[in-house]
Amino acid sequence: KGDSGLSEVNLMKKQVSDLEGQLRALQASFSKYQKVAAFPGGRIVGNKVFVTSGYEGTFDDLKQKCLQAGGQLAAPKNAAENTAVQQIVVQHNKSVFLGVTDIQTEGKFRYLNGDAIVYSNWLQGEPNNEKGRENCVEVYVNGKWNDRACGEKRLILCEF
C-alpha cells in the first residue's frame, strides 16, 4: 500500500511535468501565432484580431468572405478597437465596411447578429441615409463612421 501510494505520487508528478511541457509548447506556438496575425497589417486588441486581405467588394461580398474564413466583418465595440480599425484604413488609405447595418430598421444600427450596437463613432452629421439608400457603415481614415450604400465597394476587414 505504501509503495503503490508512492508510485501514484510519482505518476502524478510525471503527468504534471508533461503538462508543463505541453503548456510551454502551446505558449510558444501561441506567441508565434500572434506575430503571424499582426504581420504585416493585422491588429490585435485583447482577444480580437483584425485582418484584411486587401480585397475590395460590396458589403454582401465582404460579409460572405469573412464568414468563409471563419471570422466576421469587423465591428469595433470600443475606442481601442476602433483605433485598430482606423490604423488599417490609414495603412491602406481605403475605407472599410463594418459588420454594422440598419437594414432591418432604418436608423437603428445593429451588428450582424441583430444586437443593437454598443459603440459608434459617427462623423458629425452622420448617419444621414443620403438619398434614402445608406444602410451600411464605412470608416474613414480619421476613424469616423459614415453610413453608405451597401452596394459600394470597400476594403475588406475581418475580425477573428
Ligand code: IPD
Ligand atoms: C457623400 C457625402 C456625404 C455622406 C454620404 C456620401 P458623395 O458622398 O460624403 O457627406 O453622408 O454618405 O455618399 O456621394 O456625395 O460623394
Ligand code: CA
Ligand atoms: Ca452618409
